[in-house]
Amino acid sequence: MPLDIEMLNFLDSPNFVSLAALEVGQHFYWHIGSLKVHGQVFLATWFVMSVLIVASLLATRNIQQIPKGMQNLMEYAMDFIRELTRNQIGEKEYRPWVPFIGTLFLFIFVCNWSGALIPWKLIHLPEGELAAPTNDINTTVALSLLVSIAYFYAGFKKKGLGYFAKYVQPTPILLPIAVLEDFTKPLSLSFRLFGNILADELVVGVLVLLVPLFVPLPVMLLGLFTSAIQALVFATLAGAYIHEALEGHGDEHEEEHA
Amino acid sequence: MGIFLQLANQSNLLASEMASSAMAESAGEGFGLNLDIFEANVVNLAIVIGILVYFGRGFLSSTLGNRSAAIEKALNEAEVKRAEMAKLLATQQEKLKSATAEAAGIVAKADGDAQKASQAILTAAAEEVARMKQESSANLDAEQAKILNELRVRIAELAMAKAESQIPARLNDASQQTLIDRSISLLGGQ
Numbered sequence: 001m002p003l004d005i006e007m008l009n010f011l012d013s014p015n016f017v018s019l020a021a022l023e024v025g026q027h028f029y030w031h032i033g034s035l036k037v038h039g040q041v042f043l044a045t046w047f048v049m050s051v052l053i054v055a056s057l058l059a060t061r062n063i064q065q066i067p068k069g070m071q072n073l074m075e076y077a078m079d080f081i082r083e084l085t086r087n088q089i090g091e092k093e094y095r096p097w098v099p100f101i102g103t104l105f106l107f108i109f110v111c112n113w114s115g116a117l118i119p120w121k122l123i124h125l126p127e128g129e130l131a132a133p134t135n136d137i138n139t140t141v142a143l144s145l146l147v148s149i150a151y152f153y154a155g156f157k158k159k160g161l162g163y164f165a166k167y168v169q170p171t172p173i174l175l176p177i178a179v180l181e182d183f184t185k186p187l188s189l190s191f192r193l194f195g196n197i198l199a200d201e202l203v204v205g206v207l208v209l210l211v212p213l214f215v216p217l218p219v220m221l222l223g224l225f226t227s228a229i230q231a232l233v234f235a236t237l238a239g240a241y242i243h244e245a246l247e248g249h250g251d252e253h254e255e256e257h258a
Numbered sequence: 259m260g261i262f263l264q265l266a267n268q269s270n271l272l273a274s275e276m277a278s279s280a281m282a283e284s285a286g287e288g289f290g291l292n293l294d295i296f297e298a299n300v301v302n303l304a305i306v307i308g309i310l311v312y313f314g315r316g317f318l319s320s321t322l323g324n325r326s327a328a329i330e331k332a333l334n335e336a337e338v339k340r341a342e343m344a345k346l347l348a349t350q351q352e353k354l355k356s357a358t359a360e361a362a363g364i365v366a367k368a369d370g371d372a373q374k375a376s377q378a379i380l381t382a383a384a385e386e387v388a389r390m391k392q393e394s395s396a397n398l399d400a401e402q403a404k405i406l407n408e409l410r411v412r413i414a415e416l417a418m419a420k421a422e423s424q425i426p427a428r429l430n431d432a433s434q435q436t437l438i439d440r441s442i443s444l445l446g447g448q
Contacts, residue, residue: 067326123290217306221306
């Protein structure tokens with residue numbers, strides 16, 4: 001769907017000054033070999049990465065027994081992530097997955113909030129515009145494919161080829177649906193995140209275009225909320241999928257509890 | 259959508275002309291700063307950030323303060339408990355040391371007592387042996403003396419009996435005459 005809209009003050013009269021521009025589907029292309037990549041996404045991603053890295057460095061630079069300031073904040077985030085992972089994957093298996101789920105959550109969260117809080121449009125690119133990296137489908141597809149790889153890895157590591165038993169476990173009739181699930185999981189993950197963030201930024205953009213001051217505020221606050229929720233949802237679902245792959249259906253479950 | 263696109267395209271052309279004439283530095287190619295405050299949504303973002311900071315700061319600082327305080331409290335409690343335990347350990351070790359010393363004393367005393375007792379028993383036994391030896395030797399002497407006495411008495415009796423039996427044979431007139439004669443000659447018959 002090649003949307004290519006540039007809306008500049010569509011009341012097309014010389015008396016009206018151009019107020020704002022909204023660009024969808026325009027990208028600041030970089031050519032790497034035969035690939036065309038979206039440069040603005042890279043720039044924003046690098047920014048998010050550096051924010052996270054700097055925060056981690058600041059938090060771990062001077063570790064105290066009684067945490068203060070940045071260390072305390074990051075430990076609080078860490079507790080939150082560990083709790084989330086434990087709730088999804090369960091006490092027994094959750095520990096190795098905390099870094100993965102935590103990275104997903106923090107990255108998506110900071111991406112979303114950077115899109116909602118930072119006046120990216122102050123920086124002018126030759127083409128396209130800076131925004132949250134998660135409003136580009138490529139980012140979210142990459143993230144959700146990582147989740148797919150992670151849960152397949154979890155399943156195979158735990159059960160070997162016995163992992164495939166889960167496809168026919170309650171009844172072989174559901175085999176097609178079970179196979180389909182492996183495709184719908186990354187699809188739904190990526191589209192949910194991408195759709196929410198892009199929609200939020202578009203709504204804000206359109207409102208800003210129409211009424212520049214104050215009217216977009218409720219939507220922006222709502223967008224902040226949605227962004228946080230989407231990060232949480234993505235991390236939670238990743239944990240849930242990994243848990244599903246680890247647990248499987250039926251008898252193994254019973255054995256574990258016996 | 260189509261009409262929008264058309265409008266957009268037209269306005270695009272127009273606006274790009276306007277923009278290029280008005281703000282040459284922002285609408286051109288390449289990187290740059292877009293200083294249009296309304297387009298960049300700076301005011302709203304500032305308000306949103308302000309709201310976020312205003313409400314978030316209180317919540318965050320109280321949460322983090324509580325967390326830090328809880329950790330500090332837990333650490334302090336653990337420290338206090340550790341000190342208590344160390345004290346307890348020290349007193350118990352002291353007790354252990356004194357008990358060990360006491361045990362060693364008891365063992366030493368018992369050793370001494372045993373030594374003494376064995377010494378006493380040995381001495382008593384030796385005395386007893388000596389006494390018994392002496393007693394037996396005394397008995398033996400007494401017995402010997404008694405037997406000797408008896409033998410003497412018996413020999414005397416036998417000698418007397420023999421002498422008495424010989425008296426009648428020896429004491430006759432002839433021998434008495436001879437004896438008297440000899441005695442007279444001895445006195446001075448010479």
